[in-house]
Amino acid sequence: LRTADQGQARALEALAEHIRTQAGISDLAVNAPLDPQAKYMSGLAMGVEVFVPVDQERTRLEIARLEKSMAQTRKDLEKVDKKLNSQGFLDKAPADVVDKEKAKQAALAADIGKLEERLAMLRGA
Numbered sequence: 001l002r003t004a005d006q007g008q009a010r011a012l013e014a015l016a017e018h019i020r021t022q023a024g025i026s027d028l029a030v031n032a033p034l035d036p037q038a039k040y041m042s043g044l045a046m047g048v049e050v051f052v053p054v055d056q057e058r059t060r061l062e063i064a065r066l067e068k069s070m071a072q073t074r075k076d077l078e079k080v081d082k083k084l085n086s087q088g089f090l091d092k093a094p095a096d097v098v099d100k101e102k103a104k105q106a107a108l109a110a111d112i113g114k115l116e117e118r119l120a121m122l123r124g125a
Helices: 006-014 016-023 056-084 087-092 095-123
Strands: 040-045 048-053
Touching: 006 016, 040 056, 040 095, 056 087, 056 095
Parallel strands: none
Antiparallel strands: 040 048
């Protein structure tokens, strides 16, 4: 598990035994370095990245899943960019709506960065 939020990291560490038991796993690390030689399946939930070591077939499937997710995230970002680049939208939309779209834009851009990082890791780049 990896998170930039130190409070979240402490909570995950405190719950590590419970998580291991519920997930049926023997090993769980919070913010530990990843083995650069290993391949990982990954996910993102509430600011926590989850990495699970996988074999070659699972790696191929995970790359396909991440590529699909990347395509959808890029499509979503294009929609938001189009809105925010529209003077008509900026002129007519309330400030809170514009701010919400800007936050969505930043979150989508961050997600794309994380997806690119995961794909590079799986591809061994």
